[in-house]
Amino acid sequence: IYVVDAAVKDPTSDIKQKVSYRSVIINDDSLAWGGFSELPDNLLFQSDERQIKISYSADYPSLLLPTQYRYRINGGRWSGWDFDTFTEYNNQPYGKYEFEVQARDAFGNISETIRINFEIEVPIYLRWYMQVLYLLLFALLIYATVLWRMRRLRKEKLRLESIVQERTAEVVKQKDEIEEKSKSLENALTELL
Numbered sequence: 001i002y003v004v005d006a007a008v009k010d011p012t013s014d015i016k017q018k019v020s021y022r023s024v025i026i027n028d029d030s031l032a033w034g035g036f037s038e039l040p041d042n043l044l045f046q047s048d049e050r051q052i053k054i055s056y057s058a059d060y061p062s063l064l065l066p067t068q069y070r071y072r073i074n075g076g077r078w079s080g081w082d083f084d085t086f087t088e089y090n091n092q093p094y095g096k097y098e099f100e101v102q103a104r105d106a107f108g109n110i111s112e113t114i115r116i117n118f119e120i121e122v123p124i125y126l127r128w129y130m131q132v133l134y135l136l137l138f139a140l141l142i143y144a145t146v147l148w149r150m151r152r153l154r155k156e157k158l159r160l161e162s163i164v165q166e167r168t169a170e171v172v173k174q175k176d177e178i179e180e181k182s183k184s185l186e187n188a189l190t191e192l193l
Contacts, residue, residue, distance in 0.1 A: 015060045016109065017059065017067065017103050017111045018059045018060075018112070019056055019057070019058050019059075019069070019101050019103045019111045019112075020056065021033075021035065021054065021055070021101075021116055022055040022056055022057055022085075023035050023053075023054075023055045024052065024053070024054050024118070025053040025055070026051065026052055027049055027051050028051060030049070032045065032049075041117060042117045043116070043117070043118035044119050045118060046120075046121055047094060047120065047122060047123035049120065050091050050093075051088070051089070051091070052092060052118070053086055053087070054087050054099060054116065055085060055086040056085060056086070056101050056114075058105070064106040065105075067083075067103050067104065068083060068103065069081070069083070070101070070104075071087050071099065071100060071102075072099075073097055073098070073099050073100075074097055074098055075098065075100075078102075092120055093120070094123070094126070095119070095120060095122075096119045097117070097118050097120075098115055098116075098117050099115065099116045099117075099118065100113050101114055102114075
């Protein structure tokens with residue numbers, strides 16, 4: 001038989017819960033931070049470490065109901081209240097992030113927000129200096145293509161000029177032959193008359 005005395009207050013109702021990060025795991029197998037030391041100001045992950053699992057928990061869980069948690073990233077919308085004590089991000093884009101968590105106990109008391117900052121480095125082939133290099137290589141390729149095309153056009157121009165000169169020489173030769181024949185015909189015609 002249970003006896004409930006409404007006048008007696010639950011001693012855990014006045015305790016302000018505190019949420020703590022427990023671990024940060026990358027790519028399902030590597031521990032980036034394990035909760036045994038002070039959390040760094042900014043966790044830095046390589047460009048291929050884009051699967052991140054962040055675990056957290058409250059220090060005074062309620063005996064009545066499990067503690068609920070909500071989270072958000074980069075000041076976005078809060079997630080719904082949930083009993084899960086971890087959040088996982090898969091294929092997170094490169095950049096800087098601020099991850100925040102709050103806890104709510106069975107009495108509806110909400111803990112302070114805790115934050116963790118992390119950054120996923122941009123791979124070398126996408127950094128600004130590589131993009132400048134790509135642009136320069138592209139410009140060099142365009143320049144080489146234009147030079148190659150100009151060389152081909154010059155060769156084609158010289159070939160056409162030599163053909164025009166040959167044809168012009170033939171026409172001049174034929175004109176001279178025609179003039180000679182017309183003179184000889186004129187001479188023959190004058191002799192006949």
